[in-house]
Amino acid sequence: MTMTQRTVYLGFLGCGNIGGGVYHLLERMQDDLAVRFGLRFVVKKALVKSIAAARKDIPAEVYTESAEDIFGDPEISVVCEFMGGAEPAATFMAEALRRGKHVVTANKVAFANHWDRLQEAADAGHAGLYYEASVGGVIPIIRTMTEAMEADRVSEVMGIINGTTNYILTRMSREVSSYASVLADAQKLGLAEPNPSADVEGTDAACKIAILASLAFHGRVRVDSVYTEGITKVTVEDIAFGREMGYTLKLLAIAKRTAETVEVRVHPTFLPDGHPLARVDGSLNAVFLRGESGKDIMLQGRGAGEEPTATAVVGNILDAVLSSRPARPTFRVTAENAFAITDNWVTGFSIRLRAVDQPGVLSRVSECFAREGVSIATMMQKGAAEDGWVQLVLVTHPTHEQSLRAALAALDNAICVPQSVIRVEE
C-alpha cells in the first residue's frame, strides 16, 4: 500500500532520560511508522534549563530555553512533557493544552495533583491529554481502564506499581538482609534515587493509585485522600514470620469500591504465596483489576526504564496524531457517581508484639482485642522468653481498620507492646 507522508512536529518540555529515549525511539521507528501510518515525526523544539548543559546526543539547534518557542509555534501539534515534578510542569502543560496542542506526559506527580486543571485546559483548547506512561511503565493500564474496562464496573484495583520498593522487598526476603543495606545497595546500582523518599515512603505509588482509582470509579480521588504507608519500617523478622504463615510481603496500592464507599490505600501487605501478585518480583510492576462482570485481568511488565517508558510515550503520541479518543473525562464527579472515601476499610491484620512472659497474658491480650470486636484467627509465640518478654504474632480475621487501632491503643503497654502491624489481603 502506498501512503502519503505527513510530518508531525513535536515539542518537548524537558529533555532528560525519558525525553532522550523518546527522541531516539522515534528515530529508530521512523521507517516503521512511515510504512504503518504514513507519518514522519520531527522533534522541532526541546525546552531545557540550559542549552549548554543539555544532553549532547541531540542536535543543539533543537534546544531552546524559551517555552514560548514551543507554545507559540503553530506547526507543533503535540507537546511531550518530561520535566517531572508538579510545577512548573503542570502550568506549562495547561498552557500548551489551552493553545490547542495535544499533551503527552509521563509525570504522575503533576498529573495526579493537577488533573482537574489540566482537563479544563484540554477542554478549553479542544486538545487531548495523554498519560499512559504516568502509571505502570510499559503496562498499558490507562488504556485498559479507559477503554477495555468501560463496559464493566470495576470493583477493585490492586497493584505493585513502584518498581524500586518491589525490588527492595524482593531482595530483603531473598537475602534476609535489612532494609537499610538493600536500599544502600540499590542506590549504588542506580535502582533507587539518591533521595529515595518518594518511592520508599509510598508517595509515588499514592499518586499512581489516585489516578487508577479515579478512572476505576469514575470519580475524582485526590492524592491526599490516599492512605499512604511506605516500606521504611519493614523488618526482616516481619518478612520471615510472614513466610512461615504462607504470606509474601509486597507494597500494594489498593482501591476498592463497596456499596457506599471507596477505599484507596498504599501500604506493606501480606499476600498468600499463591496470589498472582505475590510472584511479581524484582522491579516488575503488575496491576490486578476486578470487574463486576467477572472481568478479572492482570497486567504485568517492566515498571520503569528509559526505553520501555519511551514506547508508552510514543504510543500516546500516535494516539494523539491518529486522533483516537482523547483520554475521556471519566473522573468528573457527578451526582450519579459521587462517592465517599472511607478510612475504615475491612482487612486482615498481622500484628507482631512483645508481651510479658507470665500466665494469663495471652488471655488479657486477646480480651483487649475482643473488646473492640477484633477476632483473632491465629496467635503464635515466637522464640523463647528474653529478659521476661516473649514475641507474639497474631493474625486477625477481616476487621475494621478503626477497631484494630482502638484495640492497639487500649493495650496495656506494661504487659504488651506492639512491634509492627501489617495488613493482610486474601
Place this chain on the structure above:
Amino acid sequence: MTMTQRTVYLGFLGCGNIGGGVYHLLERMQDDLAVRFGLRFVVKKALVKSIAAARKDIPAEVYTESAEDIFGDPEISVVCEFMGGAEPAATFMAEALRRGKHVVTANKVAFANHWDRLQEAADAGHAGLYYEASVGGVIPIIRTMTEAMEADRVSEVMGIINGTTNYILTRMSREVSSYASVLADAQKLGLAEPNPSADVEGTDAACKIAILASLAFHGRVRVDSVYTEGITKVTVEDIAFGREMGYTLKLLAIAKRTAETVEVRVHPTFLPDGHPLARVDGSLNAVFLRGESGKDIMLQGRGAGEEPTATAVVGNILDAVLSSRPARPTFRVTAENAFAITDNWVTGFSIRLRAVDQPGVLSRVSECFAREGVSIATMMQKGAAEDGWVQLVLVTHPTHEQSLRAALAALDNAICVPQSVIRVEE
C-alpha cells in the same frame, strides 16, 4: 456534568450465549453508560434461524429471521456478530461493513480466515471492524497490540490462548490422570465441547495466533500457515518426566520474528517452572509479548465465559460509537514488511524413546542425533529394563526442527523407538 442522550441502535447476527450476555450487560450498564458517555443502547433486531426456538429472555419482537431487516435498517449503526463458524458469518459481516455499519465480532474462525475480505468491505463502507473478543476473552490483547505496541517492534508473542486445553493439562498434571478421563470429566462439567476437536487439536489456538502474529509483524499470517499440534497425544508420563526436569507442560501458541523469517506454531511445550506462563493454570488465558525496546508485557485473565466475553464486545461497541480509531490495517503486507514463514525454527526438544537394553545403544542413539547436528543436553534412563527394553528421555540443546526430524527418521527402530517429542521453550 449534564450530557445530551444519544440513542445507538444495534443489530445482532445470531443470539446465543454471548449475544444474550451482551444484551443483558447493556441493560445492566445502561445507567453507567448514560452518565459516562450520554449514550443509550437499543438492540433493535437480532437475526436468528428460528424465532420460535430463540432464547426467551429477550423480547420476541427483537427477533427476525431476515438479515435484510438489519442490513437495510439505516438506524442500525453497529452490527454484532455472534453466529460462530466461518460461513455465513463472514459473508454477513462483509455485507454489513459494505453498507457502512461498524461490525463487532467475537468470531475468530470467520475473522482469521476472511480478514482480507472483511477489511476490504470495511474500507469500502468506511466502517470499523472490531474483534477484541476474538482472542483472549477478557484480556485486552488486540488493543494492546494495535495501540500500546505500535511504538515498538514486537519480536515474540507467546500465549496460552485456549482455556479448555489449559484446564485439561492442568488437571492431568495435578491429578496424574489420563487425557481421556480428564476430557470426559471436562465435558460433563460443560468445560469442553461435546465435539472438542477445535480446542484439543489446536485449531482454535491456531486461528487466534494467526491474528496475533499478523498484528505483531504487520504482515498477513494465514491460519493454514500455522504449524498446529494439539494435546490429544499428551501422556501422564510426559508430564511426569517433564516435572522431574523442572518443566511444566502447556499448549503454547508461539509467534517469533527473526532477521529473515517468521515462525508461527501451536504445540504442547515444556516451560521452565519459573516461567510466568508456567503458572497460568486452569481455564485462564495469558499472553506474553516481547518488544525490541524492552517492552515485555504479560496479560492474564479469564479466557472465556459469557459475561466476561460480553464485556469485551461491549467495549468494542463503545469504540465504534465513540469513533475511536477503527482497527488499523496493520496486517497488510507491503514491500517493507513482507516476510517468509519458516517451518524450520530453532527450539529445544524433549524426546522420550524406548531403546534395547544392551551395551552401546546409548552411543548409537546419540551418534544418530550427532550426525544431524543435534546436540544432546541431557539423557536419562527411566526405570528398569522391561522385556529387554528401557525407557530413555533426551533433552536437546536448541536445534533446528528439520534436523531433529531427520535424526528421528534415521533412528534404527530395531534398537530404539521414539514415544513422544515435546518442544522446549526457555
